[in-house]
Amino acid sequence: MNLYNALFFGAFPYVAVVLLLVISIQRYRSNQYTISSLSSQFLESQRLFWGSVPFHLGVLTLFWGHLTGFLIPREVQLFASTPLRLLVLELTGFVAGLMFLLGLVLLIRRRLFSKRLRVVTSPLDYVVHSLLVWQAVSGLYIALYLRWGSAWYVQVAVPYLRSIFLAAPDVQLMASVPLMVQLHVLGAFSLFTIFSFTRLMHVLVAPIPYLWRRAQLVI
Amino acid sequence: MDVRSQVSMVFHLDKCIGCHTCSIACKNVWTDRKGAEYMWWNNVETKPGTGYPTAWEDQSQYSGGWEVKDGKPHLRASGRYRGLTNIFHNPKLPVIDDYYEPWTYRYEDLFTAPAGDDQPTARAVSMITGEPIEITSGPNWDDDLSGSPLYAANDPNLTALTPAQREQIFEIERLVFFYLPRICNHCSNPACVASCPSGALYKRGEDGVVVLNQARCRSWRHCVSACPYKKTYFNWAAGKSEKCILCFPRLETGQAPACFHSCVGRIRYLGVLLYDADQIEATASLPDDQLVDAQRKMILDPFDPEVIRAAKENGIHDTVIESAQASPVYKFVKRWGIALPLHIEFRTLPMLFYVPPLLPIIGNGKGDAYDATSPNLFGTLDSARLPIEYLARLFSAGNVGKVRYALRKLMSVRYVRRQGEVGDVPAAMVDALLAEADCTREEAEAIYRLTSLPLFDERFVIPPSHREEAIAALTDPLEFKGATGVGFRQKPERVS
Numbered sequence: 001m002n003l004y005n006a007l008f009f010g011a012f013p014y015v016a017v018v019l020l021l022v023i024s025i026q027r028y029r030s031n032q033y034t035i036s037s038l039s040s041q042f043l044e045s046q047r048l049f050w051g052s053v054p055f056h057l058g059v060l061t062l063f064w065g066h067l068t069g070f071l072i073p074r075e076v077q078l079f080a081s082t083p084l085r086l087l088v089l090e091l092t093g094f095v096a097g098l099m100f101l102l103g104l105v106l107l108i109r110r111r112l113f114s115k116r117l118r119v120v121t122s123p124l125d126y127v128v129h130s131l132l133v134w135q136a137v138s139g140l141y142i143a144l145y146l147r148w149g150s151a152w153y154v155q156v157a158v159p160y161l162r163s164i165f166l167a168a169p170d171v172q173l174m175a176s177v178p179l180m181v182q183l184h185v186l187g188a189f190s191l192f193t194i195f196s197f198t199r200l201m202h203v204l205v206a207p208i209p210y211l212w213r214r215a216q217l218v219i
Numbered sequence: 220m221d222v223r224s225q226v227s228m229v230f231h232l233d234k235c236i237g238c239h240t241c242s243i244a245c246k247n248v249w250t251d252r253k254g255a256e257y258m259w260w261n262n263v264e265t266k267p268g269t270g271y272p273t274a275w276e277d278q279s280q281y282s283g284g285w286e287v288k289d290g291k292p293h294l295r296a297s298g299r300y301r302g303l304t305n306i307f308h309n310p311k312l313p314v315i316d317d318y319y320e321p322w323t324y325r326y327e328d329l330f331t332a333p334a335g336d337d338q339p340t341a342r343a344v345s346m347i348t349g350e351p352i353e354i355t356s357g358p359n360w361d362d363d364l365s366g367s368p369l370y371a372a373n374d375p376n377l378t379a380l381t382p383a384q385r386e387q388i389f390e391i392e393r394l395v396f397f398y399l400p401r402i403c404n405h406c407s408n409p410a411c412v413a414s415c416p417s418g419a420l421y422k423r424g425e426d427g428v429v430v431l432n433q434a435r436c437r438s439w440r441h442c443v444s445a446c447p448y449k450k451t452y453f454n455w456a457a458g459k460s461e462k463c464i465l466c467f468p469r470l471e472t473g474q475a476p477a478c479f480h481s482c483v484g485r486i487r488y489l490g491v492l493l494y495d496a497d498q499i500e501a502t503a504s505l506p507d508d509q510l511v512d513a514q515r516k517m518i519l520d521p522f523d524p525e526v527i528r529a530a531k532e533n534g535i536h537d538t539v540i541e542s543a544q545a546s547p548v549y550k551f552v553k554r555w556g557i558a559l560p561l562h563i564e565f566r567t568l569p570m571l572f573y574v575p576p577l578l579p580i581i582g583n584g585k586g587d588a589y590d591a592t593s594p595n596l597f598g599t600l601d602s603a604r605l606p607i608e609y610l611a612r613l614f615s616a617g618n619v620g621k622v623r624y625a626l627r628k629l630m631s632v633r634y635v636r637r638q639g640e641v642g643d644v645p646a647a648m649v650d651a652l653l654a655e656a657d658c659t660r661e662e663a664e665a666i667y668r669l670t671s672l673p674l675f676d677e678r679f680v681i682p683p684s685h686r687e688e689a690i691a692a693l694t695d696p697l698e699f700k701g702a703t704g705v706g707f708r709q710k711p712e713r714v715s
Contacts (some may be wrong), residue, residue, distance in 0.1 A: 032434040032435065033433060033434045033459075035437065036436070036437040036438035036458050036459075037437075037438060037458075038438055038458035039438040039439075039440055039453075039458060040455070041308065041309060041312055041314070041440060042312065042313075042314055042315055042440070042443075042453045042455045043314065043315055043347070043455055044314070045308075045312060045314045048308055049308045049310075052307045052308050053307050053308055055307075056307040057307075115348040115350060116315075116347050116348055119347055119348055119456075120455060120456065120458075202437060202438070205417065205437050207303070207306070207416030207417045207418075207437065207439065208303075209418070210299060210302060210303065210415075210416040210417070210418070211299055211300075211303070213418055215412075215413040216408070216409070216412055216413055216422065216499075217412055217418060217420070217421035217422065218223070218421065218422045218423075218424050218496075219421045219422070219423065219424055
């Protein structure tokens with residue numbers, strides 16, 4: 001069992017992060033043409049709206065939530081120290097998780113039942129979809145049955161994630177958590193692993209500079 | 220004064236015969252590829268008609284172009300903040316069915332069908348899914364279908380007409396229509412460029428051609444909704460936007476763009492315009508009826524020493540200035556004032572101009588097809604079969620005066636020629652007409668020559684591209700050796 005733990009929670013994260021960094025940079029430098037999420041709105045617009053908007057809003061909320069806990073755990077812990085605030089935090093996460101899952105299900109259904117959309121769906125897209133569904137389902141399960149996630153996240157998961165960044169992975173922290181949490185973490189690292197090979201790359205090229213660049217470009 | 224040079228265009232609509240040769244030339248050169256089958260960077264529409272994509276002129280539906288708010292032009296569909304908040308779903312994006320589903324035929328069935336009592340047929344199959352489809356629309360689906368209640372009657376420009384006028388142009392057996400060839404306008408205030416979140420679109424400094432860097436395009440699709448002319452297209456297979464590049468690889472080697480070169484009616488003219496970029500924003504903010512004049516004011520006189528000095532200061536080469544002086548576009552647009560921009564009320568300040576059609580010349584007579592009793596042979600302009608208000612809606616943002624001015628001049632040219640060739644019109648009458656049309660005999664002769672007898676090099680005055688001064692010369696000269704297409708050294712293929 002220890003061997004598996006060391007493999008999944010000690011080595012696998014590094015494989016994931018290295019692949020994410022190296023391949024992303026390499027792909028950005030050598031083949032920018034392929035970096036986008038290959039929008040399918042041109043082939044089907046209406047159902048995309050009901051899927052894509054809740055999906056993205058949910059996933060962005062969850063991403064920033066996880067990141068905040070990771071970056072400033074002490075403050076988050078302080079914030080969640082009264083029941084009302086904890087409830088607000090948990091509810092926000094849960095609703096975001098529901099939006100994430102609901103949007104995702106609608107998006108997948110949309111792709112499966114349209115011949116046009118199947119033409120522009122690659123095998124890797126199905127892998128991405130499955131992993132995302134798993135993350136949503138496991139995340140919601142944790143939020144429902146392993147309370148209160150926002151409280152123990154900063155005490156258990158954050159130290160573990162930090163230990164990875166400090167190049168001394170504390171595998172024991174992960175070995176002691178419930179199976180569902182373990183699988184949620186593994187799902188996340190699997191997503192990191194395939195990130196730079198898939199359409200997920202579009203996250204890294206979010207067009208933020210549009211906010212301040214000149215409107216007209218003359219070169 | 221910030222002088223820029225622009226390779227600009229004039230389409231003479233009286234000469235367009237609607238043969239679609241331009242469209243085919245373009246299709247064969249640029250868009251005969253997967254995901255681009257539905258694109259027609261050059262298309263020819265029948266007006267009145269709904270066009271391609273269907274009813275593209277109706278901005279209440281498509282929200283393209285700019286609108287003036289607080290005295291400044293703002294993108295109607297996106298812009299800095301709305302562009303980003305709508306990034307997960309673009310509410311104004313047309314879908315493929317607004318254009319048409321591209322198809323081909325199963326020709327091989329004609330050869331492989333087993334022997335039987337019936338002739339084998341080649342069924343139509345979708346070029347997206349490969350499945351058999353019923354063809355319900357196409358790029359020039361309403362070709363020549365003026366008068367049709369399905370197509371022509373839904374033309375958004377007809378709102379400029381009175382019910383009586385509308386009835387008149389749809390009268391049975393006296394229907395009226397003309398052709399409108401369209402390519403990218405290579406605007407000086409392009410909405411596509413301003414709307415692109417990743418900055419992939421830009422206007423080339425040396426010739427004003429609006430191009431799209433496909434390596435930087437990230438599939439956000441805002442250019443498609445922002446362009447009021449719907450001349451940026453989305454390649455659904457590659458996930459990249461594509462648009463007319465004015466055949467810049469041809470221009471750079473001194474050749475006319477494919478659609479220009481192949482034009483059977485020789486309706487197309489191409490040449491350099493110098494314009495003042497400092498005036499763009501102020502011009503785009505003016506009320507509708509002032510736009511045509513303001514845009515003409517923006518276009519500078521290439522003979523003015525002050526303009527020449529400012530142009531040289533901006534690095535515009537002497538040969539380009541010479542080319543601007545010989546430009547047929549400058550004559551049509553500025554000197555003669557007979558070429559007008561298409562839908563300038565979209566405020567992108569298009570750099571493609573149209574000489575409005577005088578044809579069909581048949582007057583709105585007394586029940587006959589041709590009213591010969593009219594004192595002036597061609598009937599009067601205001602009772603023309605095609606209401607002048609309709610043309611004004613298309614070419615001068617509703618400013619009837621601009622269209623009337625152009626048509627009067629064109630008419631006076633015909634009278635000058637008729638007097639010379641047939642001799643049945645009194646000289647005094649022609650002189651009166653010329654005076655009324657703000658034209659002289661010399662000018663009429665010049666318009667006639669450039670309209671009817673121009674040589675290839677008079678229609679297309681292409682500036683030298685001065686590759687020796689291009690930045691590319693400073694980098695590895697062998698960089699693009701062995702490259703194909705528009706500069707990729709890899710196949711434009713996606714991994715995922």
